[in-house]
Amino acid sequence: MKKDSLIDKSYAWLDRHTGDSSRQLARSTSRRGFIGKLGAMLAGVAFLPLLPVSRPFAQETLGEIGDPQSCDYWRYCALSGTLCTCCGGTTTSCPPGAEISPITWVGTCRNPVDDMDYLISYNDCCGKSTCRRCSCHNTERELPVYYPSKSNSVLWCFGTEARNYHCTVAGVLGVAATDD
Amino acid sequence: MLVITAFSARADAEKNYLLHCSGCHLPNGIGDPPNTPTLRDTIGKIVATPEGRDYIIRVPGSSQTPMSDQQLADVLNWMLTEFNSETLPKNFEPLSAQEVSSSRGQILADPLKYRARFWPDN
Numbered sequence: 370m371k372k373d374s375l376i377d378k379s380y381a382w383l384d385r386h387t388g389d390s391s392r393q394l395a396r397s398t399s400r401r402g403f404i405g406k407l408g409a410m411l412a413g414v415a416f417l418p419l420l421p422v423s424r425p426f427a428q429e430t431l432g433e434i435g436d437p438q439s440c441d442y443w444r445y446c447a448l449s450g451t452l453c454t455c456c457g458g459t460t461t462s463c464p465p466g467a468e469i470s471p472i473t474w475v476g477t478c479r480n481p482v483d484d485m486d487y488l489i490s491y492n493d494c495c496g497k498s499t500c501r502r503c504s505c506h507n508t509e510r511e512l513p514v515y516y517p518s519k520s521n522s523v524l525w526c527f528g529t530e531a532r533n534y535h536c537t538v539a540g541v542l543g544v545a546a547t548d549d
Numbered sequence: 550m551l552v553i554t555a556f557s558a559r560a561d562a563e564k565n566y567l568l569h570c571s572g573c574h575l576p577n578g579i580g581d582p583p584n585t586p587t588l589r590d591t592i593g594k595i596v597a598t599p600e601g602r603d604y605i606i607r608v609p610g611s612s613q614t615p616m617s618d619q620q621l622a623d624v625l626n627w628m629l630t631e632f633n634s635e636t637l638p639k640n641f642e643p644l645s646a647q648e649v650s651s652s653r654g655q656i657l658a659d660p661l662k663y664r665a666r667f668w669p670d671n
Contacts, residue, residue, distance in 0.1 A: 472572065472581055473573075474572040490571075516615065518569065519569075527584050542571070542576065543564065543567060546560075546568070
């Protein structure tokens with residue numbers, strides 16, 4: 370008899386404890402709560418680009434055609450080196466483990482979509498050994514090294530911790546001056 | 550019409566700054582000291598003297614840039630008003646193409662030594 374009572378008590382405790390835990394779980398993980406949090410997260414993500422974070426390249430929403438992994442891509446008209454898009458990076462960001470050089474040179478390329486000239490910042494990604502994929506050598510409006518600030522023959526790993534060259538990105542700074 | 554022309558010259562000066570100067574001095578002019586000096590709240594102080602006006606034209610980063618005298622004058626004036634509004638002398642007269650032309654031809658063999666005479670802190 371004592372044994373039955375103990376089992377009954379145990380079941381009762383287990384029932385009560387399971388019920389409390391289930392209700393607690395339901396309170397904290399309701400479907401409405403989940404949908405609410407998902408909505409807040411999606412809204413937050415939508416507003417993320419508006420936050421005052423550092424964005425070095427201003428014109429990333431312009432119309433473009435072509436393959437960013439090809440040397441013929443319009444932004445690469447004066448790029449000499451390796452395309453970061455083939456090495457795990459994008460047109461504006463370095464591959465993981467490489468550091469973007471703040472010091473760079475700026476050229477001008479014509480966008481075939483709107484036939485306008487844009488200022489292109491050719492930033493080298495540094496700190497890793499040279500990426501051997503997608504080498505590219507274009508020289509439109511690039512100048513010899515006696516104009517170092519206009520030359521793509523210079524390794525632009527200045528202001529970075531390590532000076533070894535990995536690849537190059539091509540960010541759009543804005544529309545070029547009308548008389549270029 | 551004059552207003553439109555002035556606005557256009559200022560817009561082109563900003564674009565020429567981005568094309569010819571921002572690679573080293575960065576788009577907001579802060580530079581990357583000690584590799585590249587900042588242009589913010591520094592060059593506004595030194596144009597108070599004739600030597601300072603002369604210097605910012607003759608420094609190799611200015612004088613050797615492939616821009617016309619007028620374009621260089623516009624870019625320098627843009628940098629002075631855009632990045633140095635707090636330190637620019639109240640009676641500042643914008644640099645002219647003629648002033649750029651006469652200073653630019655005199656090669657500055659040792660910019661640091663020349664600069665130390667009137668700008669000892671930098």
